[in-house]
Amino acid sequence: MAKKVAVLAVNPVNGSGLFQYLEAFYENQIPYKVFAVSDTKEIKSNSGIPLSADDVIAHLKGHEDDYDALVFGCGDAVPVFTQHAEEPYNKDLFEVISAFGNKGKLMIGHCAAAMFFDIAGVAAGKKLAVHPLAKPAVQNGKPTDAPFEVDGNFHTAQTENTINRLLPQLIQTLK
Amino acid sequence: MAKKVAVLAVNPVNGSGLFQYLEAFYENQIPYKVFAVSDTKEIKSNSGIPLSADDVIAHLKGHEDDYDALVFGCGDAVPVFTQHAEEPYNKDLFEVISAFGNKGKLMIGHCAAAMFFDIAGVAAGKKLAVHPLAKPAVQNGKPTDAPFEVDGNFHTAQTENTINRLLPQLIQTLK
Numbered sequence: 001m002a003k004k005v006a007v008l009a010v011n012p013v014n015g016s017g018l019f020q021y022l023e024a025f026y027e028n029q030i031p032y033k034v035f036a037v038s039d040t041k042e043i044k045s046n047s048g049i050p051l052s053a054d055d056v057i058a059h060l061k062g063h064e065d066d067y068d069a070l071v072f073g074c075g076d077a078v079p080v081f082t083q084h085a086e087e088p089y090n091k092d093l094f095e096v097i098s099a100f101g102n103k104g105k106l107m108i109g110h111c112a113a114a115m116f117f118d119i120a121g122v123a124a125g126k127k128l129a130v131h132p133l134a135k136p137a138v139q140n141g142k143p144t145d146a147p148f149e150v151d152g153n154f155h156t157a158q159t160e161n162t163i164n165r166l167l168p169q170l171i172q173t174l175k
Numbered sequence: 176m177a178k179k180v181a182v183l184a185v186n187p188v189n190g191s192g193l194f195q196y197l198e199a200f201y202e203n204q205i206p207y208k209v210f211a212v213s214d215t216k217e218i219k220s221n222s223g224i225p226l227s228a229d230d231v232i233a234h235l236k237g238h239e240d241d242y243d244a245l246v247f248g249c250g251d252a253v254p255v256f257t258q259h260a261e262e263p264y265n266k267d268l269f270e271v272i273s274a275f276g277n278k279g280k281l282m283i284g285h286c287a288a289a290m291f292f293d294i295a296g297v298a299a300g301k302k303l304a305v306h307p308l309a310k311p312a313v314q315n316g317k318p319t320d321a322p323f324e325v326d327g328n329f330h331t332a333q334t335e336n337t338i339n340r341l342l343p344q345l346i347q348t349l350k
Contacts, residue, residue, distance in 0.1 A: 015194030022222035023191040023335070034224065047197035049209065051226040160198070161339060 003068035003106070003174045005032040006060055008093070009053055013075035015045035017110050017160035021071050024167050030174045033067075035060045037077070037093050046076045057092045061099075069174060070100040072109030072116055074160070078134075094120050108170065110157035114138055117154070127151040129158045129166075178243035178281065178349045180207040181235055183268070184228055188250035190220035192285050192335035196246050199342050205349045208242075210235045212252070212268050221251045232267045236274075244349060245275040247284030247291055249335070253309075269295050283345065285332035289313055292329070302326040304333045304341075 005025060009018055018034075025032045036043045036053035044050055077084075084090055093116070101107055101122025109117070114128035115137045123141035129149040130138055141154075147162035148155075150169060157166040180200060184193055193209075200207045211218045211228035219225055252259075259265055268291070276282055276297020284292070289303035290312045298316035304324040305313055316329075322337035323330075325344060332341040 014198055015190065016198040019190030019194045019220060019222065019224075022220065022224065023189055026222040032222075045194060045197065047194065047201040047207075049194075049197065049226055049228075051224055053224075164336060164339065 002028075002030045004066065005030060005069045005071060005106075005108075005174065006064075006067040006096075006100075007032050007034045007071040007073055008037050008057065008060075008096070009034055009043060009073040010075045010077035011036060011038040011043035012046045012048075012077055013043060013073050014111070014160050015047055015049065015051075017075070017163060018045075018073040020160065020163045020167070021073070021108075024171055025174070028171050028175060030171070032071075034073075036089075038089050039087075057089050057096060060096055061092050064096065064099040064103060064105070067100075067105065069106035069108060070097065072097070072107075072113035074109065074111035074113055078112045098122060104153055106153050106155065106173065108155045110163050110166070111159050114141060114143060114156050117141065117156075118143075123154060126154045128154060129156040129162070131159055177203075177205045179241065180205060180244045180246055180281075180283075180349065181239075181242040181271075181275075182207050182209045182246040182248055183212050183232065183235075183271070184209055184218060184248040185250045185252035186211060186213040186218035187221045187223075187252055188218060188248050189286070189335050190222055190224065190226075192250070192338060193220075193248040195335065195338045195342070196248070196283075199346055200349070203346050203350060205346070207246075209248075211264075213264050214262075232264050232271060235271055236267050239271065239274040239278060239280070242275075242280065244281035244283060245272065247272070247282075247288035249284065249286035249288055253287045273297060279328055281328050281330065281348065283330045285338050285341070286334050289316060289318060289331050292316065292331075298329060301329045303329060304331040304337070306334055 289305035
């Protein structure tokens, strides 16, 4: 049976990254639910298009066992993250990543995803593909310059432009 | 000065294709406006995510001279197109494609875009990348099996998975 995926979308989110995962999951009958890292389901793409997530991250917290995998959908919210780090939805973000990581679930993401997995303390020793600007922030994992990395339960892509190289193996794992 | 792009999004639209264009335009300061091929701005991705276009195609008709380029954002509306061919928004679709094509503007798209350009009668003799299932329907253009084609003002990709190979040259042309 296909694994069930919780997809996180920051606000704003890179639509190219988010929808490369979603359309691939859809086409391969992999069930998913999209959670906005926000206090509302209504978010925007980096490119300014309003879109609606299925739910907000507050409602994913405590329900991690309903899912087999987590996707971190990166976006322009990340460069300004520190200005909003105290928002409840961003505190929920780290709690959710920690819960998924500590339960050994599949951890998937691109761009700064590896940095968030690392800060949450669940990626120690794992090889992680990561955006060059976020690479120095990865302290406990092993950040690389590769377009993508698969190490145990971690599937990471350097940017949204290399998700296409991560997807074939990932889809097989999720099916 | 950067060229201005009108982006068409069918309903439902493949979000991976649509947002690969939009985020690339956004990151390269290429102005764009998204028009739903629908009677409402509220459409969905193939993957079921509600999203809002900037406007509807009826309001693009007659305003083609405000733009330098047209993108056809393909999606799951296309396999069932003939069931809805008489809807006003689908008649507008062909009028808009014809107007852009006859004015020699840049014609951009993936998957079945080449088929729509061909049916609209503006792609005669042009080499066009196209989805294998839509290839037999291209009568006057020259459909190919290549991942992408650039022929004069036509920039086409075989599927959403080859847009990344079309984009570098396209972005330079639009800048």
